[in-house]
Amino acid sequence: MKPLTLLFGMAPWVLFSMIADRLGTGAVGWAALAACLGSLVLAVRGAVTDGLKVIDAAGVVTFGALAAIGLASGPDVQRSLVDYGRGGAALVLGTVMLVSAFTVPFTEQYARASIDRRYWGSPAFRAVNRRISLLWAGIILVMAVCHLLAGALGTGDILLNWVIPVLLVLGGLKCTEAVASAAGVGGGTAGART
Template sequence: MTILRGFAPWIVYAVIAGINDDSWRWGAVAAVVLGLVLILDDRRHGITPDAQILEINAIVFFVIIGAIGFIAPGVHLHEYDSTLAFGWLALTAWGSMLIGKPFTEGIAKREVPKEYWGSEKFRRINRVITAVWAAAFTVTAIAVWGIYRRNLGDAADGIAQAIGFIVPISFTNWYKSRSAGTGEHAPAA
């Protein structure tokens, strides 16, 4: 699934940050490096910035997180990194909707023929899918914050984060299939 590629920096961060209490700083560095590699690779293949919203926002987020981590090593920012990450992703998704460029639209352009990009169906499908992702990110940010505040542990945090991705991925696949079967001329995103 193309959308998962955009989450690769976030996944790398999560894996490295989970090693120990100090590894989150290096997880941020690794996420920035991976984000830059993905962007440069995409640009070499003609991918436009609107298809790289996740990667670009990941770089910005992890530059900020990494800078804070190295400048102020005593800060306990990593204790809230799940909440901050999902909150950032929620702002990214809602912001892309607000400016009329749902982040899934650029990703869908990698899979959908160019002649359909301007269709109302293509735009509508991506508005709906992006709204579901934005809502999932928002709910997950709140959930992981609550899990941390109630000290429910890493397992609960991991489950909440997994659900925060599984639900919108499942919805995206279902909605694309449903929309493709409506008999309209433009294919689903």
């Protein structure tokens, strides 16, 4: 699996955070709408090329709801969305990732593009993707806590909203590569050990 492909799927989630953080209360509904449309583009693209991805579908639903709330509400609700929307969205994303680890790991949907089809059903392939999905679920849930704490502090905290999340993502990328490489499913047409 190419970890950067996984990050590309999370782009709408980052887009929402950046726009809402920079433009504030009046733009939070529009930020959610932009993220919803970004998720929709990824969902349609994925559905056409290699199947709908759970992260994209979760983005469409999550940001569609946030857009509706943000565009239809007043300044007090919009302020809450700016303060807690990023953490709430991350909480939804982390929960979706966590649940997928016990059903069909969301990382399988990305890994299939770089793994020979004959390995897709192997127990090793599923186990590696379960580990990687749990890793990312943990990372995103920790980020959610950081974002919610920053919202509660009301400071727009750079450490909690950006520094720690970026470090977590960089660490997650390294761990993803290490887990995949150790299992022999790192990339190209490499096979999974069975």
